[in-house]
Amino acid sequence: xxxxxxxxxxxxxxxxxxxxxxxxxxxxxxxxxxxxxxxxxxxxxxxxxxxxxxxxxxxxxxxxxxxxxxxxxxxxxxxxxxxxxxxxxxxxxxxxxxxxxxxxxxxxxxxxxxxxxxxxxxxxxxxxxxxxxxxxxxxxxxxxxxxxxxxxxxxxxxxxxxxxxxxxxxxxxxxxxxxxxxxxxxxxxxxxxxxxxxxxxxxxxxxxxxxxxxxxxxxxxxxxxxxxxxxxxxxxxxxxxxxxxxxxxxxxxxxxxxxxxxxxxxx
Amino acid sequence: xxxxxxxxxxxxxxxxxxxxxxxxxxxxxxxxxxxxxxxxxxxxxxxxxxxxxxxxxxxxxxxxxxxxxxxxxxxxxxxxxxxxxxxxxxxxxxxxxxxxxxxxxxxxxxxxxxxxxxxxxxxxxxxxxxxxxxxxxxxxxxxxxxxxxxxxxxxxxxxxxxxxxxxxxxxxxxxxxxxxxxxxxxxxxxxxxxxxxxxxxxxxxxxxxxxxxxxxxxxxxxxxxxxxxxxxxxxxxxxxxxxxxxxxxxxxxxxxxxxxxxxxxxxxxxxxxxxxxxxxxxxxxxxxxxxxxxxxxxxxxxxxxxxxxxxxxxxxxxxxx
Numbered sequence: 100x101x102x103x104x105x106x107x108x109x110x111x112x113x114x115x116x117x118x119x120x121x122x123x124x125x126x127x128x129x130x131x132x133x134x135x136x137x138x139x140x141x142x143x144x145x146x147x148x149x150x151x152x153x154x155x156x157x158x159x160x161x162x163x164x165x166x167x168x169x170x171x172x173x174x175x176x177x178x179x180x181x182x183x184x185x186x187x188x189x190x191x192x193x194x195x196x197x198x199x200x201x202x203x204x205x206x207x208x209x210x211x212x213x214x215x216x217x218x219x220x221x222x223x224x225x226x227x228x229x230x231x232x233x234x235x236x237x238x239x240x241x242x243x244x245x246x247x248x249x250x251x252x253x254x255x256x257x258x259x260x261x262x263x264x265x266x267x268x269x270x271x272x273x274x275x276x277x278x279x280x281x282x283x284x285x286x287x288x289x290x291x292x293x294x295x296x297x298x299x300x301x302x303x304x305x306x307x308x309x310x311x312x313x314x315x316x317x318x319x320x321x322x323x324x325x326x327x328x329x330x331x332x333x334x335x336x337x338x339x340x341x342x343x344x345x346x347x348x349x350x351x352x353x354x355x356x357x358x359x360x361x362x363x364x365x366x
Numbered sequence: 367x368x369x370x371x372x373x374x375x376x377x378x379x380x381x382x383x384x385x386x387x388x389x390x391x392x393x394x395x396x397x398x399x400x401x402x403x404x405x406x407x408x409x410x411x412x413x414x415x416x417x418x419x420x421x422x423x424x425x426x427x428x429x430x431x432x433x434x435x436x437x438x439x440x441x442x443x444x445x446x447x448x449x450x451x452x453x454x455x456x457x458x459x460x461x462x463x464x465x466x467x468x469x470x471x472x473x474x475x476x477x478x479x480x481x482x483x484x485x486x487x488x489x490x491x492x493x494x495x496x497x498x499x500x501x502x503x504x505x506x507x508x509x510x511x512x513x514x515x516x517x518x519x520x521x522x523x524x525x526x527x528x529x530x531x532x533x534x535x536x537x538x539x540x541x542x543x544x545x546x547x548x549x550x551x552x553x554x555x556x557x558x559x560x561x562x563x564x565x566x567x568x569x570x571x572x573x574x575x576x577x578x579x580x581x582x583x584x585x586x587x588x589x590x591x592x593x594x595x596x597x598x599x600x601x602x603x604x605x606x607x608x609x610x611x612x613x614x615x616x617x618x619x620x621x622x623x624x625x626x627x628x629x630x631x632x633x634x635x636x637x638x639x640x641x642x643x644x645x646x647x648x649x650x651x652x653x654x655x656x657x658x659x660x661x662x663x664x665x666x667x668x669x670x671x672x673x674x675x676x677x678x679x680x681x682x683x684x685x686x687x
Contacts, residue, residue, distance in 0.1 A: 154582045178588025188580050191442040198575070198634045205576050206588030213572045213636060238633075258587065 102166060103127035104272055104303045105151060110160035112143075112150060119158070119328075120146055126322060126332040128272070128305060133298050135314040136307045137339075138324030139347055144307040145186070147324070148274050151305065152183055165270055178206025182255035184248075186276040193238040196231070196250055197222060203258035218257075225256040230289055244281035252278065252293070259302065273297060275306035279313050291316050311363035314339065323347065367637050370630075374644040378424075381648050385420050385655050386412060394659060419548045423654040423667075424647045425560050426545075426609050427619055431646025432567045433602035434620030435627065435639050439578040440595055441503050447621040448606040451506065451599075452513030456486025457610040459517040462524040462537045470536060472547060476555070476611045482517070483607035489513050501581070543614035543668030545654055556608040563605030567639065570598055574635040616668045618675040619646055629682050649675070 105128040113119040120143040128134055136144045149155040150162065153169050162169040164181065172180075182203070190199070200222040201214045208214065214222075226232045229249040234242065242250060252275075259271045278294075279287050294304060294317050308314050314321065314335075321338040324330040325347045331338055344352040344363070353364045387396045391411055401408050433448035449455075460482025464475040493509035494502070528534045576584045577595055584591050606620070627642035653670040 149582065152582070152586055154585050174585075174590050175588040178586065181586070183583070183586040185580070185583060188583055189442065190579075191444065192439075192578060192628070192633045194575070194633045198632070202576055202579065202587060205573075211569050211573070 101130055103163075104130045104165055104270070105305070106163040107150075108161045108163070110150065110162065111158045112146065112155065113158065114146075121150075121157075122328045124160070124330060126330075128303055128320075130270075130303050131298060131301050132319040133294060133304045133306070133317050134320040134322060135318035136305065136322045136324060137314060137347075138330070142324040142326060142347075144324060145276055147322075148183065148276055148305070148307060151272075151274060152181065153177065164272070175206045178258065180259075180270055181272040181274065182258040184251045184255045184273070184275045184278055186280060188247075188251060190239050193240055195236050195238055196226065196242070197235045199239050199250060200225060200254045200257050203254040203256075204260075206258065221260045222253070222257045225253040225260065226250075228256055229253045229293060230286075245283060245286050248278065248281050249286065249290075252290070256297075271302045273302055273304045275304065277307055277309065279308065279310055287313065311344070315361050315363070367631065371637065371640055371644070374641060374648070378644050378648050378651075381651050382420065382424065385423075385651050386416055388655055388659060389416065390659055390662065414550070418550045418553045419545050419654070419658075420651060422545050422548050422553050422556075422609075422612065423650045425553075425557070426613050426616060427623075427646035427648070427650025428564060428643045429560050429605045429609055429646075430616065430620035430650075431623035431627070431642040432564060432639060433606045434646075435624035435635065435642040436567055436574060436598055436602040437620075438624050439574045439635060440598060441507065442578055443503070443507075444625065445621075446507070447618075448602055449610065449620065450514065451510040451603065452486025452490040452517060453483045453603055453607050454610060454615060455514040455517035455521065457483035457607065458541055458615060459521045459524070460485075460611070461540045461614070462521050462528070465533050465536050465540070466524050466528050470533070472552070475540070476552065479611035480608045483610055484604070486513050486517060487603050487607065539666065540614045541668075542666030543616040543671070544657065544664060544666045545613055546658070546664045548612065552612050556605075556612055559608050560605040563601045564643070566601035567598065568643070570594070570601075571639040572634075572636045574598070574639065578635075614666075614668065616650070616671050618672045619650060622675040622679045623649060625679060626682055649678075 107124045107126050110121060110124040111119055112121045124147070136147060138144055146155065150157055156170070164172060164177070197219070201218060204214050204218040204221065223232065223235065226235055229252050231246055231249050231253065234246060239247070239250070255273060259273060278290055282290060291313065298304060318335050320333065321335055322330050322332050323338050323343055331343070341352050341354045350365050355362050355364055384396070389397065391397070391408065397408055397412065402412060430448055437446045437448055438444050457479040460479040461475050463482065464470050464478035468474050468478060490506065490509040490513045493512065494505040497505045497509060499505065499508070525534060525537060528537055573589070573594065576587055576589050577591060577598070581591055623646040624638070624642045627638045627645055631637040631641040650671065653674060654667055657665045657667045657670055
């Protein structure tokens, strides 16, 4: 077994002292795998991503990133190893797409340095990778919801792009919060492909997702959250079962095989 | 983009030179080179009156515009200006307090104005920590509004108490803003802090973009938002506070110049911040030229910056796509 890239040890957290949302959360993410966090609205999926990022601090327990306690990792090193694609982001000014994606290079730059021509190249490559290179000089507020989501993905790719002191993807963690929420079918398919490519390059991915078909298409492991207490972690086949889904969504759900692919049916 | 910035630098130098030569001595118009070399009065006028005043106008314009840009980015809000955290109203209260109770000599008024401007900032900060509502932006804005209201109530009271024949006009003129009584001593007393603030803001120009993002996002990009934000707030507010203490209320420069800079240059603060500084310097020098040359008497600078600032702003916003 390889060392886990991310470990949660007995994590508890809540926004108000009397209401823990997460309790005794334990899991290990192995490198190069895609993990989907699944659970009903309000189960604490996004909260779990914010904890992983280090933005929120747990009440109890410890989070380890590559074996080191998360809070002991310097911010810039953390930024080079772990990126977040948020669900939505407020942009008050008319930055262009390129300017916005370039901000992903921040953790790689020494304090007070400006992005160089090499950084611009990396940003362009990231935009090509997500398929919106044509929008490079478009102001961000003029983008559609889906284009914006792809741009946020491109920023994360630029952020995780290997630099001289971190040459390998294998120590990289990408967090995605509902990455398919605003995407049409074509872009959803493109996102699934990009996610798979990243996994094949060695990146570890942790994403929240509400769409069972996307989870079935990409996830290796699943973290099933039910009211946040001791979520169940395991491989897709172990955890993603009709019984478990029916229980957490309070619906009668069936898993069927169509052309050799699993599909979710609900009534 | 770099070339346009160079052009602005060039324009600034040109405005600086011609502003030094323009005036109402001996007749309205430009001083000739010949007169500077021969007329001792013209030399004294140039070096002891015009030059410190011109440098103060340049510094004031650059600082207010840069601080305005920094504040708009830090607060992700295009409507804030550098004095809103209780600084402007604090300075106004401090000046009026000195005029009514402390005799109102130039030095005392300057000290009192900068003391209360900084007190305004300090109280806003402490208050924001005590508030239990919203994120840090909202808390600071609310605290700033409350502190400003507090000081403007105090200012109202002082105006009411002031002697209507001597003190009240003095308060009113201070509030209208102006650099008429500027000396080298006054300028040198604010120069170190103003320069330090400008340098810090300039060095952080790209990182300002990161701080304009959602807090969680800038955190994920490896920024330590708390520390960098406070450094920049101080770099913007401290020079603003001391400059207001020598100039009085010079309105709208800090609000409008950043908008014009973003409009003419790009949103990226790498370009818009230096552009805002340069435009603010040029604009304030030109307004001050008009303030001292247009009429035989002095026109308060704050009136001209508001008037021309508003006109330029409207023209740019309506006629450019």
